[in-house]
Structure formats: structure tokens, C-alpha cells
Amino acid sequence: MGRHTDKVGDAYPRAPSQEAWERMGSEERAQVVEALPAEVTYDEMAMPEGDSHQEPKFIAKAALRGYFKRRGRKVYVGSELPVYYPAERRFAPDLLVVLDVETHRRGKWMVSHEGRGLDWVMEVHVGGDRKKDAEFNVSRYARLGIPEYFIFDGGRLTLEGYRLATPEARVYTRMESHHGRFVSEVLGLELQVEGENVRFWAGNAPLLDSEEFIDRLEDHSVGLQRRAEQEARRAEDAERRLTEETQRRDEETRSREELERRLAAEELRRNLEAQSRDELERQFKELQAEMARLKKSQH
Incomplete structure (x- = not known):
């Protein structure tokens, strides 16, 4: 479940704007990166929802990491990592993917410092208000230019997929499934609900x-x-x-x-x-x- 608050003008840490970042020298940039917290506060976090929320994230994360590692492709796969877009409220997606970057451990993802934003996000919803994932995040992730966004509802055992029709688009187009499977053009994989989790497929081969x-x-x-x-x-x-x-x-x-x-x-x-x-x-x-x-x- 995505971490966010609807407060306006809050005092939570934000990354500087891209214009401000570009005016900084290397030493000042390093200080900014170091100063940004690698965790979110209790007020920003959703209440714990047990295994139904944790297991799908961990299983999907392990499957994606193993798949790209075996293919020899550098892909960063993170979970609940604080993400800082320029001048935006930070958030921590349940699962995020960035293609073709170094895979070392990170405490946060600062877009200006990393040189790129997220390529793929999945939120796991179990209980509570679905608007947080199904409306607020659909609007925000599209506005930030994240190419694909998926929502796995662990209570209803349903999957929704959203995609930017073009790199310049800032409103998502909802995906249609084919026999229960969604095609992720970003990952080059297919997704579907299987049991209580999300199963990824590479062609006819399931990701383990x-x-x-x-x-x-x-x-x-x-x-x-x-x-x-x-x-x-x-x-x-x-x-x-x-x-x-x-x-x-x-x-x-x-x-x-x-x-x-x-x-x-x-x-x-x-x-x-x-x-x-x-x-x-x-x-x-x-x-x-x-x-x-x-x-x-x-x-």
C-alpha cells in the first residue's frame, strides 16, 4: 500500500526542485542526499496488515530479482523504499522497479541523484480505503511519469494495471487483461493473480x-x-x-x-x-x- 498523506504544505522532507539541484555543486548535492531520511514517519505509514500485505510483496520481489539476475540484466527491485522526486512529497511504494541501473543496496531513491525516476510500481492493497491506491496513486504516479502502475488487491484477489500511452502522457490508460493476464511492456513479462499472490510469466514459463x-x-x-x-x-x-x-x-x-x-x-x-x-x-x-x-x- 503506498505511503502518502493528503496534507498540503506539510513539513515532511522533500528533495529540492530540479532547477535548484542543477545549481548545486557536487559537495552540496552530497549533503542534500545524505540529509534526506531513509525512512518514512509513522504518520506517513499505513497500519500493518500482516502476511496478506507482506507476503505478496516479498514473493514478487524475489521472483523479479531472480529473473533479471539470471538474465544478466542490471535491474533494481526495491520494496517500501522512500522515493524522492524533485520538490514532491516522498512516498514508499510496496514494490518498485528501475531498469538498467546498478543493483547495490539503497536506503532511498532520489530521482535527481540517481538520474532517473521509477519505471514500474506495484501497490498491495488489503484493507482500508482503496482510494489511496486506486485514485490518489493513479493520479500521482501518472503525473510523475511512472510508465506502469499495478494494484494487487489481496482481499479481493484482483489485479489492475495502468500504463502511460506515451512517454509524454501524464494520465494513465487502464490495461485490459487477456484471460486473466496483464502484459507489462516495461518488464517484458505477464502478470496474473494466482492463489493469494501475483504470478509473473516469461512467455509460458512462470517466474519462481x-x-x-x-x-x-x-x-x-x-x-x-x-x-x-x-x-x-x-x-x-x-x-x-x-x-x-x-x-x-x-x-x-x-x-x-x-x-x-x-x-x-x-x-x-x-x-x-x-x-x-x-x-x-x-x-x-x-x-x-x-x-x-x-x-x-x-x-
């Missing part, structure tokens, strides 16, 4: 908040671990089969070698038997010849 991203990483990690375990089991099975195949081949080799040894021994035995028979036959023939010779000599 921190918890969802961690859950997705954990699921991915568990999946990788399971695949690693499966691969390890397959490797063990393959190694076991290789060992069994090697053992089987070794056994076959040993069996072939044993058979070859037996065949060689049998061949040797046969050769020896053949040699023995030949020797006996030779000796028998010699004996017969000797007997025949003796018989002749007797006659």
Missing part, C-alpha cells in the same frame, strides 16, 4: 520465487542423485556381468586347455603303443628268421 526456486533445485538435485545411483547400479551390474563373462571365458579356456592336454596324452599313448607293437613285430620277425636259420644249419 525463492522458495519455489529452492524446491525446484532440490527436486532437480534429488533427480540427479537418483540418476547417479541408477547409473552406479548399472555400472556395477555391467562390471559384475563383465567379471562373470571373464570368469566363464577363463573356465572355457581352462577346459579347452585341459581337453587339449588329454588329447595330446592320448595321442602320445597311442604313438607309444604303436611303437611298441612295431618293435614286438620286428623282434618276432627276427626271432622267426633266427629259428629258420638254425633249422637249416641242423640239416
Whole structure:
């Protein structure tokens, strides 16, 4: 919910006009920036509205920061940051985005010092008077030249979008949704209400908040671990089969070698038997010849 008051001529700190800023030297500018408070007062703040107000902001902030960081684009995403436009009453939007700027931490956004204003704002409304967000801020943010402004009603679970038709326009044109989605030309994303929060989409891919991203990483990690375990089991099975195949081949080799040894021994035995028979036959023939010779000599 936007921080503001309807008082006129209040004593709340304001940034100097752009003309006054341009007349200042660097040292005086630094003093002005340092002097502007980095917080808003209790009178400027809306009453706390619990998780229904806080959670949508934090979830959207995390989703946008993660998305642009992964894309390598420098985009500043802030929440309830005091914003000082030249000579204007400060305000602290629930969520703000400035494109293509350094993303370091800030305590406030001073337009003259940063060199540019806000590109995108979203207010989260839960209870109370909707005029603060739906009328006053619609008029003020358009007058300040903020290109797009969204209102998420956490009580009604509705989303409204407003856009400046041209950079020079200072009155918003209300956006029309397409099947419940609004197109943010500034962010290059689509928005819609999902459950009790706002979901951002990049094409058909939803932007994940921190918890969802961690859950997705954990699921991915568990999946990788399971695949690693499966691969390890397959490797063990393959190694076991290789060992069994090697053992089987070794056994076959040993069996072939044993058979070859037996065949060689049998061949040797046969050769020896053949040699023995030949020797006996030779000796028998010699004996017969000797007997025949003796018989002749007797006659």
C-alpha cells in the first residue's frame, strides 16, 4: 500500500526542485542526499496488515530479482523504499522497479541523484480505503511519469494495471487483461493473480520465487542423485556381468586347455603303443628268421 498523506504544505522532507539541484555543486548535492531520511514517519505509514500485505510483496520481489539476475540484466527491485522526486512529497511504494541501473543496496531513491525516476510500481492493497491506491496513486504516479502502475488487491484477489500511452502522457490508460493476464511492456513479462499472490510469466514459463526456486533445485538435485545411483547400479551390474563373462571365458579356456592336454596324452599313448607293437613285430620277425636259420644249419 503506498505511503502518502493528503496534507498540503506539510513539513515532511522533500528533495529540492530540479532547477535548484542543477545549481548545486557536487559537495552540496552530497549533503542534500545524505540529509534526506531513509525512512518514512509513522504518520506517513499505513497500519500493518500482516502476511496478506507482506507476503505478496516479498514473493514478487524475489521472483523479479531472480529473473533479471539470471538474465544478466542490471535491474533494481526495491520494496517500501522512500522515493524522492524533485520538490514532491516522498512516498514508499510496496514494490518498485528501475531498469538498467546498478543493483547495490539503497536506503532511498532520489530521482535527481540517481538520474532517473521509477519505471514500474506495484501497490498491495488489503484493507482500508482503496482510494489511496486506486485514485490518489493513479493520479500521482501518472503525473510523475511512472510508465506502469499495478494494484494487487489481496482481499479481493484482483489485479489492475495502468500504463502511460506515451512517454509524454501524464494520465494513465487502464490495461485490459487477456484471460486473466496483464502484459507489462516495461518488464517484458505477464502478470496474473494466482492463489493469494501475483504470478509473473516469461512467455509460458512462470517466474519462481525463492522458495519455489529452492524446491525446484532440490527436486532437480534429488533427480540427479537418483540418476547417479541408477547409473552406479548399472555400472556395477555391467562390471559384475563383465567379471562373470571373464570368469566363464577363463573356465572355457581352462577346459579347452585341459581337453587339449588329454588329447595330446592320448595321442602320445597311442604313438607309444604303436611303437611298441612295431618293435614286438620286428623282434618276432627276427626271432622267426633266427629259428629258420638254425633249422637249416641242423640239416
